[in-house]
Amino acid sequence: MKEFIVDARNFDKVLITTAIESGADAIIVPEDKLDLAKKLGRVKFICACKDGSLSDDFVIVKIENKQDEEKAASIAKSGKKVIVETTDWTIIPLENLIAQSDNIYTFVKNQEEAETAIGILEKGVKGIVVNTKDINQIKKISNVVKQQSEKLNLxxxxxxxxxxxxxxxxxxxxxxxxxxxxxxxxxxxxxxxxxxxxxxxxxxxxxxxxxxxxxxxxxxxxxxxxxxxxxxxxxxxxxxxxxxxxxxxxxxxxxxxxxxxxxxxxxxxxxxxxxxxxxxxxxxxxxxxxxxxxxxxxxxxxxxxxxxxxxxxxxxxxxxxxxxxxxxxxx
Structure with a gap:
């Protein structure tokens, strides 16, 4: 099953609670808010440090050109978990990255982007990171991820x-x-x-x-x-x-x-x-x-x-x- 991660670096308590209730596998929170986050529910938290780095071997790579793509692929091949970020989904070379590594994640804002990311090259990304303030989208994306089917030929x-x-x-x-x-x-x-x-x-x-x-x-x-x-x-x-x-x-x-x-x-x-x-x-x-x-x-x-x-x-x-x-x- 794909990993379902919610980006709560803004530390919105309603958003975090919705993520927990929607079955998020992990939630990204500011490092200095970790203790407060733990009081909201028992779930895995990924810490966002003040220098922009993440805990648990996650790395955010913003892709704007071919060099960025190569950098992301290299980091993923080293064993790090790469979260791909871009301003334009149409230029994301996710197919190239997924073909080179199983450690590729991507930010999504809505259900449609989640469905696309999961289906790329049939196997899709390893996980999606939801970056939205819309709690309804979190619920919809959760359904997309959690109900994702494995298809067998009986x-x-x-x-x-x-x-x-x-x-x-x-x-x-x-x-x-x-x-x-x-x-x-x-x-x-x-x-x-x-x-x-x-x-x-x-x-x-x-x-x-x-x-x-x-x-x-x-x-x-x-x-x-x-x-x-x-x-x-x-x-x-x-x-x-x-x-x-x-x-x-x-x-x-x-x-x-x-x-x-x-x-x-x-x-x-x-x-x-x-x-x-x-x-x-x-x-x-x-x-x-x-x-x-x-x-x-x-x-x-x-x-x-x-x-x-x-x-x-x-x-x-x-x-x-x-x-x-x-x-x-x-x-």
Whole structure:
């Protein structure tokens, strides 16, 4: 997810409060006002010193010509976090800078500029720094950043086997968000082939809906987190970030409120797509649903060999959760 920073060097308390309430990742405040700022809320503060420098390895570079661009690129390559400033967005060589470094941030004044900065070269800037006195724009820009989607190409995989595998420890992920019909998590015995498990948004004759929950499956499985990374389900705990997706493959970040590990009867579900294997170990219960190729919800107790379900496949292997191009065989 892109970093959402608000420039409050003018130390406007209303602006700072709005930034905190809007979920800002950090707020820039004058160094001599830091103690006062900390009383307004618990958030990361970046100090602006009297000489114009910033704390936390941030550097503001004003770009007016090619030499300034080269200076910004050089600083970014050294590991510093460069915030690009200019009087005219049409002359910002953001594309050139983003192509050279992942440490590029930029000032924005409104929602439109934020959307442009996030979308440049598809990957966009690392973060945006909001420089406005309009608290409504802060809220709008927050929505742009926080709701930014990771887009995956989901596939329609054919179920080839469904096998009871006895008792196992499974993880029910209770998020701090209300998930909608059509949303769920991607889980898999391998990160290279994952199955879409739907959130518990549906009423059941046996239990009330739990729209904040995804009964994600066995503790050993992978699931996706921000930044294109994966973690084991057993690693999820309160406060951790996790990705949820809709049936079109649009992802968003939610936070874990609780991860419940309980011993339950389990099913191994295996599917194939163009010769690639997808598999997951899910709880054997009526309330656990996968998603059919037509978007319908299918309980695992009703799932049949030959059914097509939604999943995700990727080519690269994983090393400590990071995608890498190497040969990894998982059986």
């Amino acid at each position: 596939v329609k995989a054919k179920v080839v086997s469904i096998t009871p595998v006895g008792m196992g420890d499974r993880v029910a992920v209770d998020t701090t968000s209300l998930l909608k019909r059509g949303e769920g998590m991607l889980v898999g015995n391998s990160s290279a082939g994952m199955i879409f498990v739907h959130a518990e948004t549906e009423e059941s004759p046996y239990v009330a809906s739990r729209p904040f929950r995804v009964n994600a499956g066995a503790v050993h499985m992978y699931t996706r987190v921000p930044g294109g990374k994966t973690v084991y389900l057993c690693e999820l705990s309160a406060g951790k970030e996790v990705m949820v997706y809709d049936t079109e493959g649009n992802g968003r970040v939610v936070y874990v409120g609780r991860a419940k590990v309980e011993r339950r009867p389990m099913l191994l579900i295996e599917a194939e797509y163009e010769g690639k294997k997808l598999s997951a170990v899910l709880q054997n219960a009526e309330t656990i649903r996968v998603v059919g190729a037509d978007g319908s919800l299918i309980s695992v107790v009703d799932l049949k060999v030959g059914d097509e379900i939604l999943g995700y496949v990727e080519e690269a292997g994983r090393h400590f959760g990071m995608k890498v191009e190497e040969t990894i065989i998982e059986k």
